[in-house]
Amino acid sequence: MLASEPARGFPPAEYQSRVHAAQRQMEAAKLDGILLLSEPELLYFTGFQTLFWQSPTRPWFLFLPAQGDPIAIIPEIGAALMRQTGLRDIRTWSAPNPADDGISLLQDLLGPLAARKAQIGLLKGPETGLRMPLGDFDRLVQSLPGLKIADATPIIRGLRMVKSPAEIAKLAHICAIGSASFDAVPGFATPGQPLSTVFRDFRREALLLGADDVPYLVGGADQGGYIDVISPPSGRELQRGDILMLDTGSRFDGYFCDFDRNFAIGHADDLSRRAYDVLHRAVEAGLEAARPGATCRTVFAAMGKVIATMDQSGGDVGRAGHGLGLQLTEWPSFAGFDDTVLEENMVLTLEPSLSYGEGRMMVHEENIVITPSGPRLLSKRAAAELPVI
């Protein structure tokens, strides 16, 4: 276990300040409430944390009214845990009940708002989904004909993008666990080890070091560079001359790290060494550019300029990093389409990638928090030269 584990949860005042910040923005946007359905939002506004979200059976609802305390409409099985958050207005039903999985409770809550033609917000924008049956949603909306529904994504996105000091402490902790896990890789990623065993050992190491869970671990290994970065691990044994990449999203108290490391097994070929160097310098350019007031687009361009010296992908490099927090990937994106202005206390990944050789690719990622004087690394900076195991 790493030392100095931050306290779990947040003081009640922090949840209250998040709700109040949302309410100030609701007033400006003329919203009479926001209805939230998804795990990160319920956790963010109440502290309600459970792996029960793994079951798709039951929907969960949290209503943030324009004034006053949030209202939870949740399956009875979650009532005791939700009470521990300090929330007082908790309305439950015996779920699952396919005939009425929270719908009549939502109608009771939203009916008076519909009657006065109120407008509420829902998450409808990029990087969101609808975590309830679409048929139930249609039925709910049709039963509330006066209700106007706006997109609350800009409000929620704006709040969640900028982290509090206590959130940053948790993110720093899980990034430190990730860094220490990567430091242990040379001990188990040796020639002859199947990639699937390397993945298993990495997960066990991260848990030992204090991660609650390792929901995300992808990677690849192949001679002179890997081809694919999202597959599950094969049983192929590591060989001298392989380039190995591991990318982890480990979690502590709800917060993710998200970064990767590259290793050469036994011997690093010249082209892979060069690709590594280009990516390392691209991250340096990103670190230089990622200051308060800069836009995501300009940081993306700064990294892209370095990548372009070697990349063979024809310019389609997608995005080169993103927000990080209660989700493995959050808004904003370091991409040509994203004009988000960087602010102090945003936590982000810098993640340039390039194509090289014959169909090979390389990715490299670091996690940062924006401070007034520029980015502070939360991940331990990768070695300047491709490490050889």
Place this chain on the structure above:
Amino acid sequence: MLASEPARGFPPAEYQSRVHAAQRQMEAAKLDGILLLSEPELLYFTGFQTLFWQSPTRPWFLFLPAQGDPIAIIPEIGAALMRQTGLRDIRTWSAPNPADDGISLLQDLLGPLAARKAQIGLLKGPETGLRMPLGDFDRLVQSLPGLKIADATPIIRGLRMVKSPAEIAKLAHICAIGSASFDAVPGFATPGQPLSTVFRDFRREALLLGADDVPYLVGGADQGGYIDVISPPSGRELQRGDILMLDTGSRFDGYFCDFDRNFAIGHADDLSRRAYDVLHRAVEAGLEAARPGATCRTVFAAMGKVIATMDQSGGDVGRAGHGLGLQLTEWPSFAGFDDTVLEENMVLTLEPSLSYGEGRMMVHEENIVITPSGPRLLSKRAAAELPVI
């Protein structure tokens, strides 16, 4: 690692037969195709397996036409992996692109269907969600005014509920890993150990025994019985007289186990021993009842009759088990509302629970597959008496 790990994936013929079975039902339901958006469905029909679903940024689409091969509309980053599944029609875009995250590709595909007033299916029913931005979905539907959209849940549910022999082998394997993990619990769940450490040790053990991942682990421990079964673990140390419960959803090659075990630490109080006995007998009644031709409701009633001899919850016991497969919880439900008829090769959990003492609860769960002669246990049957560590 447990011996006899099943081969990963399935032969191409198995995926083809799943698609053909869906197409036969589409014909009967007068559907010209089914559009799927979620992880278990893409995995079920193509074998496309990745943890990239952890990132909410990108939507993924699979269209099953009424005739012919499935069509994937996916982010470019998944193309190489999707090609490995053997799928030939793969249409990609550079994602994320908030201005057009697959929408114009979907319009190209569905436009001709809309023009001839065709009807397609989407998952809209219980235990499903919409894994794409609601705003994009609204925009898509509005751009295809002739298109009729029906609920495809009954078709997909019907197919996925009945497992193939190869699926059952994977489920049996992960259940065996779960059983062996529980066998190891007395080695690390000892007085003085914090519950969070017990969770950590359990995860590491399951990985060591061959689980790919442990996405779900919940539990509780308290004097004379636990109160809450969905919380993350606290740092509270186990004490003599605690009843400890651990419930795991570990995964192998995409397939989950889902069962729990109870332990008394040092000493088992009489009331908890009695609750354990009632639950053990309730499962026996479930095992007796769960035969081909029985309904979920009758199995639920058989377990409920035993539970009622002790349960203090006032009859609101929710459901007492569910389907199991590519998701931790699947259709059907052992519940009063579910008239699903049990068929050979359904894989299910029997999960009775009861309230006792002063606000205590106990849960007990086993995993089974339905055979012509009755259920076969996939989990190693729990001891008949509450084990004392």
